Amino acid sequence: MKPSFELTSQQRYDIVTYRIENAQKTLGEIKDLVALKYYNTAANRMYYACYYAASANGIATKSHDGVKQMFGLHFIKRGVLPMHLSSIYSTLFKRRLSGDYDDMFDNTLESVTELYPKAQEFISAVKEKVDQWLTENTEKRNS
Numbered sequence: 001m002k003p004s005f006e007l008t009s010q011q012r013y014d015i016v017t018y019r020i021e022n023a024q025k026t027l028g029e030i031k032d033l034v035a036l037k038y039y040n041t042a043a044n045r046m047y048y049a050c051y052y053a054a055s056a057n058g059i060a061t062k063s064h065d066g067v068k069q070m071f072g073l074h075f076i077k078r079g080v081l082p083m084h085l086s087s088i089y090s091t092l093f094k095r096r097l098s099g100d101y102d103d104m105f106d107n108t109l110e111s112v113t114e115l116y117p118k119a120q121e122f123i124s125a126v127k128e129k130v131d132q133w134l135t136e137n138t139e140k141r142n143s
């Protein structure tokens with residue numbers, strides 16, 4: 001009997017697809033949040049957009065640290081994606097934490113304007129690899 005934490009190929013495919021779509025959808029919210037001057041919320045959503053993308057490896061984790069570790073292991077350490085994307089993810093995580101929990105801290109228009117293209121780069125890079133994986137696995141499933 002399989003342990004309950006293992007995913008079937010179809011479940012993994014579905015989760016990966018869902019997470020990358022969710023990353024893109026969440027990234028789309030940010031311009032409206034910035035226009036409304038909700039900079040902490042914009043930083044939060046940038047982090048979560050990248051979190052969804054980083055978790056699009058189909059591996060079940062139970063924490064933000066787990067996602068970061070699995071992203072590092074499966075994307076960065078294996079050379080699938082460049083090392084600087086790990087720094088982008090860490091920076092977004094810190095900005096999200098500060099904006100959500102630190103007293104007397106607010107993200108600014110300047111900070112979210114600086115982070116937004118980095119979040120786009122992160123998601124774009126992950127999506128490219130995920131799309132490649134999805135194509136390969138669709139071909140395998142159809143043959």
